[in-house]
Amino acid sequence: MTQQPMYLGVDGGGTSCRARLCSADGRILGEGFAGGANPRLGLDFAYANIMLATRQALAAANLDDGALPCIHAGFGLAGVAQKKERELVLNHPHPFADLALHTDAHTACLGAFKGGDGGILIMGTGSCAVATVNHEFHLLGGWGFPVSDCGSGAWLGLNTLRHSLLAFERLQPASVLTDAVMQRFDNNQENVVAWMDQAKPRDYAAFVPLVFEHARLDDPVATQLLAQTADEAALMIRGLINLGAPAVCIMGGLSEAIVPWLPQDITPYLTSPLGDALDGAILLIKQKSETSEC
Numbered sequence: 001m002t003q004q005p006m007y008l009g010v011d012g013g014g015t016s017c018r019a020r021l022c023s024a025d026g027r028i029l030g031e032g033f034a035g036g037a038n039p040r041l042g043l044d045f046a047y048a049n050i051m052l053a054t055r056q057a058l059a060a061a062n063l064d065d066g067a068l069p070c071i072h073a074g075f076g077l078a079g080v081a082q083k084k085e086r087e088l089v090l091n092h093p094h095p096f097a098d099l100a101l102h103t104d105a106h107t108a109c110l111g112a113f114k115g116g117d118g119g120i121l122i123m124g125t126g127s128c129a130v131a132t133v134n135h136e137f138h139l140l141g142g143w144g145f146p147v148s149d150c151g152s153g154a155w156l157g158l159n160t161l162r163h164s165l166l167a168f169e170r171l172q173p174a175s176v177l178t179d180a181v182m183q184r185f186d187n188n189q190e191n192v193v194a195w196m197d198q199a200k201p202r203d204y205a206a207f208v209p210l211v212f213e214h215a216r217l218d219d220p221v222a223t224q225l226l227a228q229t230a231d232e233a234a235l236m237i238r239g240l241i242n243l244g245a246p247a248v249c250i251m252g253g254l255s256e257a258i259v260p261w262l263p264q265d266i267t268p269y270l271t272s273p274l275g276d277a278l279d280g281a282i283l284l285i286k287q288k289s290e291t292s293e294c
Helices: 043-060 065-070 083-091 104-112 153-168 176-183 189-196 201-205 208-215 220-242 255-261 277-289
Strands: 006-012 016-023 028-035 071-077 098-103 118-123 127-133 136-140 248-251
Touching (some): 006 043, 006 104, 028 043, 043 065, 043 083, 065 071, 071 104, 071 277, 104 136, 104 277, 118 220, 153 189, 153 220, 176 208, 208 220, 220 248
Parallel strands (some): 006 071, 118 248
Antiparallel strands (some): 006 016, 016 028
16 A cells, blocks of 8 residues: 555536546546535435545556545535535545545635636536635535526526426427427426426436527527526626636536627636646645645
């Protein structure tokens, strides 16, 4: 077993989980990927995916579970903005030498600005915004779908489904997009209800590629839905600017696609990240245990 401490960064959202293992001097040793790791979807489920991604990173580094006690882990997870979820994760048995935890938005902000001032808006299955100003974090949104998560893939999917259902009943304008959505349910409203009863945020977000596909064909409903999503994103970005963030990074699965739809007053504040959420998760644990020894 290696005698040198290593650092693990974990970035876990509602749809996927990534892990990156680094040496003490910052060299990337291995990376891994697994399913969703939002504790609100089930703590055991989330930890199982975290460990699956971790073991993939270990394997890529030609290491096995024997190295786990030498690893200082930083977790950036969706769904831990609330104290209850944070305590559940921190109190869950783990094999690491040390563990630091924050939301995936906080670690993404740390990575994007290398710990400096700035703001980020994550637009994936869910959404969340964070500003770091004078070494203090400020959180906007991220309280979970459907009560929060403005501009997220889940909300775009829900709005798409609602409009399609209304269009099917001739209460809203129909389009090729709305027809395609309802065809997935065999043009039967009861099938929509049955699907809704078991649907997760990621299931709503699965409609997003269909929306962008039809927007490229100038489908009026698709363009309306994307404009609405961009307005929700702009609301969050303006909030970050008002908190004092000098620049903002947009990241997540919707980020690149939504930028062309943003209002013009937003674009001067947009910048590219210096690092990613995995870098931020590693920075988080290093700030806590930089001098830890195995």
